[in-house]
Amino acid sequence: MSVSQFKSFIACEARTMYELKGQYKAPDSQALIVGSYVHSAFESPEAFAEVEEKYSDTIYKKRGGKYADFEQADRMIETIKNDRLAMIALDGEPEQMYTGNLYGIDWKIKVDSINHGKRRFSDLKTTQDLHKRYWSDKYGKFTSFVEAWDYVFQMAIYREIIKQNTGEYYTPYIVAVTKENPPNKSVLEFDPSRFDFELEYAEFKIERIKSVKSEGEKPERCEKCDFCRRTKQLSNVIEIGDLI
Numbered sequence: 639m640s641v642s643q644f645k646s647f648i649a650c651e652a653r654t655m656y657e658l659k660g661q662y663k664a665p666d667s668q669a670l671i672v673g674s675y676v677h678s679a680f681e682s683p684e685a686f687a688e689v690e691e692k693y694s695d696t697i698y699k700k701r702g703g704k705y706a707d708f709e710q711a712d713r714m715i716e717t718i719k720n721d722r723l724a725m726i727a728l729d730g731e732p733e734q735m736y737t738g739n740l741y742g743i744d745w746k747i748k749v750d751s752i753n754h755g756k757r758r759f760s761d762l763k764t765t766q767d768l769h770k771r772y773w774s775d776k777y778g779k780f781t782s783f784v785e786a787w788d789y790v791f792q793m794a795i796y797r798e799i800i801k802q803n804t805g806e807y808y809t810p811y812i813v814a815v816t817k818e819n820p821p822n823k824s825v826l827e828f829d830p831s832r833f834d835f836e837l838e839y840a841e842f843k844i845e846r847i848k849s850v851k852s853e854g855e856k857p858e859r860c861e862k863c864d865f866c867r868r869t870k871q872l873s874n875v876i877e878i879g880d881l882i
C-alpha cells in the first residue's frame with residue numbers, strides 16, 4: 639500500500655483495481671508532469687535532466703522556449719530556492735524510501751526530504767492558491783488545499799512509517815508554492831492532534847480496501863473519474879437532487 643494507492647481506492651475502487659491489474663494507465667496529467675518537474679529540481683541536477691528529457695515534448699515548444707506552465711514552474715523553483723526558510727525546511731536527504739506495516743498491510747513511502755539530525759521531514763507541494771477554500775466530504779466542511787488533497791493523511795502515515803524505521807516521531811513540514819505569478823509560498827506545520835483523526839480514518843477505511851484488493855469484494859465505481867466516464871453505460875435516469 640502507498641498513500642497514493644490508498645487515496646486512489648477512496649476516490650474510485652473500480653479504476654484502482656483496473657490499474658493494479660495493469661489493464662489501464664491514466665495518462666500523465668499536465669499537473670503531474672509540472673509536479674515532477676518542480677520536485678526533480680530539488681532532488682538533483684541528474685533527476686531534473688531526466689524529467690526534462692522524458693517530457694521534452696510537453697515542456698519545450700517546437701520553435702524554442704518552454705510552454706507557459708513550465709515557465710511558471712521555473713518561477714516556482716526560483717521562488718523556493720531564493721527563500722531561506724523554505725530551503726532550511728527542505729534541507730535533508732532527498733527522495734528516501736521506507737517501508738513498514740500499518741493496520742495489517744505493508745506500506746511503502748517516498749519522502750521528499752528527511753533530516754535525521756533535526757528529526758524532521760518535508761514535502762514540497764505545488765498548489766493554485768494558498769488560501770483557496772475547498773469543500774471536503776471527508777471533513778464535512780470547507781478546508782484548505784492541504785486537507786482537500788489529503789496531505790495531512792499523507793504526513794500522518796509517513797510519520798508512523800518513519801517511526802517504525804527510526805524509533806522516533808519526526809516533525810513533518812510542507813513547503814508550498816503557488817502557481818500564481820509571482821508565486822506565493824509558505825512553510826506549513828501541523829498541530830500533532832490532527833494526526834490522530836487521520837490514523838483513525840486509515841484504520842476505518844483499510845478493511846474495505848484490503849477486501850477489494852484481495853478480490854473478496856466487488857470494486858465500486860465512482861461514475862465520475864476518467865475511467866468510469868469512459869466505460870459508463872447508462873441504465874437508469876437520476877433525479878437532479880442526486881447530482882450533488
Ligand SMILES: [Zn+2]
Binds near residue numbers: 859864865866867
Ligand atoms: Zn471511477
